[in-house]
Amino acid sequence: MLKSKTQISWLDDVDEKGNIINPNSDIYGKNITGEVLEYPSASGSTVGSDRIVNLARRGHAPKKIIIEKVDPITIWGALLGRIEIEIKGKEKKAVDASRLEKLGVENEIAEMLAHAGEVLGTDEFIKADYVQIAGVSYKTITETGLELRRYFGEKYRFRAKHVTINPAGMDMLDWKSYNVPESFARKQEEIIEIYMRMGAKPTITCTPYLVSEMPEPFTDVFMSESSVVAYLNSVMGIRTNRESGLSTLLYAIAGYGPRYGLHLKENREPRVELDVDTELKGMLDFTLLGYAMGELSKGRVPYIRGIKGMPTLEEFKTMGAAGAASGSIDLYHIEGVTPEAKAKMISLDNIEEKITVTREMLNEIKEKLNTGKEEEINLVTFGCPHASLEEIKEIAGLLAGKKVRQGVELWVCTSRAMKEKASELGLVKKIESAGGHVVADTCMVVSPIEEMGYATTATNSGKAAKYLPRFCKQNVVFDTTEGIIGKIVEK
Numbered sequence: 001m002l003k004s005k006t007q008i009s010w011l012d013d014v015d016e017k018g019n020i021i022n023p024n025s026d027i028y029g030k031n032i033t034g035e036v037l038e039y040p041s042a043s044g045s046t047v048g049s050d051r052i053v054n055l056a057r058r059g060h061a062p063k064k065i066i067i068e069k070v071d072p073i074t075i076w077g078a079l080l081g082r083i084e085i086e087i088k089g090k091e092k093k094a095v096d097a098s099r100l101e102k103l104g105v106e107n108e109i110a111e112m113l114a115h116a117g118e119v120l121g122t123d124e125f126i127k128a129d130y131v132q133i134a135g136v137s138y139k140t141i142t143e144t145g146l147e148l149r150r151y152f153g154e155k156y157r158f159r160a161k162h163v164t165i166n167p168a169g170m171d172m173l174d175w176k177s178y179n180v181p182e183s184f185a186r187k188q189e190e191i192i193e194i195y196m197r198m199g200a201k202p203t204i205t206c207t208p209y210l211v212s213e214m215p216e217p218f219t220d221v222f223m224s225e226s227s228v229v230a231y232l233n234s235v236m237g238i239r240t241n242r243e244s245g246l247s248t249l250l251y252a253i254a255g256y257g258p259r260y261g262l263h264l265k266e267n268r269e270p271r272v273e274l275d276v277d278t279e280l281k282g283m284l285d286f287t288l289l290g291y292a293m294g295e296l297s298k299g300r301v302p303y304i305r306g307i308k309g310m311p312t313l314e315e316f317k318t319m320g321a322a323g324a325a326s327g328s329i330d331l332y333h334i335e336g337v338t339p340e341a342k343a344k345m346i347s348l349d350n351i352e353e354k355i356t357v358t359r360e361m362l363n364e365i366k367e368k369l370n371t372g373k374e375e376e377i378n379l380v381t382f383g384c385p386h387a388s389l390e391e392i393k394e395i396a397g398l399l400a401g402k403k404v405r406q407g408v409e410l411w412v413c414t415s416r417a418m419k420e421k422a423s424e425l426g427l428v429k430k431i432e433s434a435g436g437h438v439v440a441d442t443c444m445v446v447s448p449i450e451e452m453g454y455a456t457t458a459t460n461s462g463k464a465a466k467y468l469p470r471f472c473k474q475n476v477v478f479d480t481t482e483g484i485i486g487k488i489v490e491k
Contacts, residue, residue: 009044052077135245159255230320294327322462372475383413
C-alpha cells in the first residue's frame with residue numbers, strides 16, 4: 001500500500017509508467033502500478049481523469065484508490081478506468097438509474113451517472129445547461145482519450161444547451177506556421193470535429209467567460225477547466241465543482257449532472273484564513289498569492305484578508321489559475337470583494353487555521369518557479385489562462401519600437417474571438433511587427449512544444465510555470481510581462 005499526505009496532480013506528478021515524479025511528493029520515486037493508493041485528493045488539471053484512464057489502459061494504474069475527500073477527477077478516472085475507488089469514511093448511496101432514464105438520459109449514460117452518484121453520495125441530479133469541457137488537446141488526453149471521444153461521439157449528441165470547450169494543442173487555422181507535427185495535427189483536428197459534431201460551440205478557450213454567454217450568479221453549472229472553475233465560483237458567484245474533462249463530457253450528453261460539493265451552500269464556507277501581510281502590485285503578485293493559496297489551503301476553501309481595493313479581471317484570472325494548479329482551489333473568498341463575502345453570505349465560524357502570507361513567502365515561490373536561464377530562452381509565452389484584450393494591449397505597447405531577438409519565439413495565446421478583436425484594433429499587427437505572434441486556440445502547456453524544438457520557456461503565468469517543467473520538459477524563466485520582454489528584445 002502507498003499512502004501519501006500530499007495531493008496528486010495526475011497531469012504532471014505521475015509519468016506514463018506510474019512513477020511519481022514530483023520531488024515535493026512524500027512518495028516521490030515510488031511506482032503506483034498495482035498498488036492500493038491512498039491520498040487526500042487530486043490537485044491541478046482536470047484532465048487528470050483522462051490520465052488515470054490512460055494509466056489503466058497501459059497497465060500502470062493502482063488496483064484501488066482511496067481518497068479523503070470527494071474528488072470528481074479521481075472518481076471519474078477510476079470509474080472509467082475500472083479501478084476500485086473509495087472515499088474514506090463516506091458510505092456509498094444507492095442510486096436508481098431509471099430515474100435518469102425517465103428524464104430522457106440514455107441507458108448507458110444513466111448507468112454511468114448513477115454509479116458516480118453512488119460514490120459521490122448523492123441521488124440528486126440537476127439540469128446541466130452550461131458545461132465547459134476540458135480534455136481537448138491531443139497531448140493531454142492521448143490516444144486513449146481520443147478513442148473514448150470517438151466512442152461517445154459516434155453514439156451521442158449533447159443535450160446541454162451551452163457547451164464550450166477548452167484549448168486545443170495548436171492554432172487550428174495556422175498550425176503549420178508553428179511547426180506542429182502533422183501526425184499530431186490530424187489527431188487534434190479529429191478531436192475538435194467530434195466535439196463540434198456533438199454540439200459544442202467552437203470557443204476553444206480556457207476563458208469562456210470572456211467570449212461566451214455566462215449565466216446569472218448563483219446558477220448551477222458544470223465546468224471542468226480548473227481556472228474557469230475558480231473564476232466562476234469566486235468572482236462571478238456561479239456554482240460549480242471542479243469537474244473532470246470526462247465527467248463534463250458525460251453531463252453534456254445527459255443534460256444532467258449530480259448535485260453535490262460546491263452546489264451546496266454548506267460546502268462553500270471557508271475553512272482556512274489567509275492574511276496577506278504585503279502590498280500586491282500587478283498580475284505577478286496575484287499569481288504568486290494564488291500559488292501560495294493553493295499550497296497553503298490544502299484543499300480547503302480559503303478566506304483572504306488584506307487585499308486593498310478591487311483586483312482587475314486579469315489579476316483575478318491569474319490568481320485563481322495559479323491556485324488551481326498548485327493546489328485544488330475551486331473557490332476562494334476575498335473580504336469585502338468577492339460576491340459571497342461582500343454580501344455576507346458566508347460564515348467564518350468554521351475557520352480551522354489562520355496563516356499569514358508574507359512577502360518572503362511570495363519571493364520564495366517566485367524563486368522556486370524559476371528553473372531556467374535568461375540567455376537560454378527560446379520561447380516566450382503569455383496567455384495562461386488565455387490573454388484578455390487588456391493583456392494583448394499591454395504586450396503590444398511594451399513591444400512598440402522593439403524587435404524580438406533572433407532565436408526567440410514570442411506567443412501571445414488567446415481565443416480566436418479575442419484575436420479577431422485585437423486584430424481589428426491593430427494590436428496583432430503591432431505584435432507581429434516586433435517579431436511576435438498572437439496564437440489562437442491553444443497555449444504553451446497543451447501544445448507539443450517539447451517536440452517543436454523548445455527547451456527554455458519564459459512566462460508570466462504561475463499555472464504554466466507549474467506544469468511546464470515536468471509535463472512539457474521545459475526550463476522556465478518566470479517574471480512579469482515587462483520583465484520578460486526586456487529580456488528578449490534586441491538591445
